[in-house]
Amino acid sequence: MITDLRSDTFTKPSPAMLEAMFKAPVGDDVFGEDPSVNKLEAVAAAMFGMEAALFCPSGTMTNQIGIKCHTQPGDEVICDKVSHVYIYEGGGIAFNSGSQVKALDGDRGRINAEQVMEAINPDDVHKARTSLVSLENTANRGGGSCYELTDFHNIKEICLQNKLKLHLDGARLWNALVAKGESPKQYGEIFDSISICLSKGLGTPVGSLLLGKFDFIKKARRVRKVFGGGMRQAGYLAAAGIYALENNINRLAEDHLHAHQIAGALAKKDFIGKIMPVETNIVIFEVKGSYTAKEFCERLRLDDILCLSISPTQVRMVTHLDVTGAMVKKLIEVIDTM
Numbered sequence: 001m002i003t004d005l006r007s008d009t010f011t012k013p014s015p016a017m018l019e020a021m022f023k024a025p026v027g028d029d030v031f032g033e034d035p036s037v038n039k040l041e042a043v044a045a046a047m048f049g050m051e052a053a054l055f056c057p058s059g060t061m062t063n064q065i066g067i068k069c070h071t072q073p074g075d076e077v078i079c080d081k082v083s084h085v086y087i088y089e090g091g092g093i094a095f096n097s098g099s100q101v102k103a104l105d106g107d108r109g110r111i112n113a114e115q116v117m118e119a120i121n122p123d124d125v126h127k128a129r130t131s132l133v134s135l136e137n138t139a140n141r142g143g144g145s146c147y148e149l150t151d152f153h154n155i156k157e158i159c160l161q162n163k164l165k166l167h168l169d170g171a172r173l174w175n176a177l178v179a180k181g182e183s184p185k186q187y188g189e190i191f192d193s194i195s196i197c198l199s200k201g202l203g204t205p206v207g208s209l210l211l212g213k214f215d216f217i218k219k220a221r222r223v224r225k226v227f228g229g230g231m232r233q234a235g236y237l238a239a240a241g242i243y244a245l246e247n248n249i250n251r252l253a254e255d256h257l258h259a260h261q262i263a264g265a266l267a268k269k270d271f272i273g274k275i276m277p278v279e280t281n282i283v284i285f286e287v288k289g290s291y292t293a294k295e296f297c298e299r300l301r302l303d304d305i306l307c308l309s310i311s312p313t314q315v316r317m318v319t320h321l322d323v324t325g326a327m328v329k330k331l332i333e334v335i336d337t338m
């Protein structure tokens with residue numbers, strides 16, 4: 001029994017999800033003729049109260065298409081300094097959009113309206129044109145931290161006053177919705193575009209969606225083709241997404257409980273330093289004294305438990321639907337003996 005806590009991207013489709021995929025009606029989605037993709041896009045857009053959606057292979061692609069559609073070469077994008085779009089997408093903002101980033105020093109991956117206000121460039125030929133603010137909820141490198149809705153509203157206000165677009169990297173937005181008791185429509189009202197992933201906490205093998213207005217998604221569909229992301233009988237994958245939206249959202253509370261239980265066990269150990277506050281399904285903590293982060297992971301591997309060292313002193317564990325209560329119990333027993 002391997003317990004894989006390296007990421008919630010390691011989930012494998014359940015028999016019921018595979019069955020839904022197997023039975024999916026399909027067509028050529030580049031021609032707009034895949035009924036399952038069309039259904040997934042319509043269902044997701046309706047959930048968020050947004051006009052349209054676009055199914056893509058990855059969250060990196062939905063983020064990068066969103067940024068491309070909101071910017072012109074030479075523009076500047078405001079985001080937190082640990083944003084996925086900035087540090088984990090291969091320099092995609094520069095590569096795909098020819099834009100640069102103003103990276104802000106936020107609180108566990110979250111920036112606020114005052115910081116955004118200060119970061120907007122004046123209308124001056126020496127300066128890049130600020131055109132987009134990109135936020136992340138939950139914030140991966142912030143240990144799964146969640147924004148407050150009031151912070152989003154305050155940032156939106158600044159964006160409206162300064163004619164900036166507002167994008168959300170919602171790779172793990174589902175976790176935030178469950179943890180905070182929020183609804184997708186509250187997000188649809190705020191953001192110009194939202195990227196949501198189906199292949200993380202929701203457990204599908206592939207897939208993300210970009211949400212926005214009709215015209216924006218029309219433009220995004222063109223960019224998806226240019227990026228090589230036009231898929232053909234993608235309905236088999238979309239069916240997994242429909243299944244996940246119907247069955248795998250509410251259960252995320254269980255993953256959050258597991259993350260809290262793991263953090264509780266870690267907190268008792270003198271070789272564990274600071275643990276980032278646990279808000280959802282990610283536990284990021286410092287390892288000190290008897291172990292480096294790498295050695296800590298190697299020690300757990302001996303008990304078939306996999307986790308990730310994300311710096312010489314920091315380890316990350318992510319709970320998900322393939323991590324059972326029994327696995328968490330075993331992990332806690334192992335930590336207790338260390």
Ligand SMILES: Cc1ncc(COP(=O)(O)O)c(C=O)c1O
Binds near residue numbers: 063169171
């Ligand atoms: C916050 C965040 N955004 C975007 C992505 C990109 O998703 P993908 O791996 O599907 O490209 C990830 C992946 O882990 C992520 O954590």
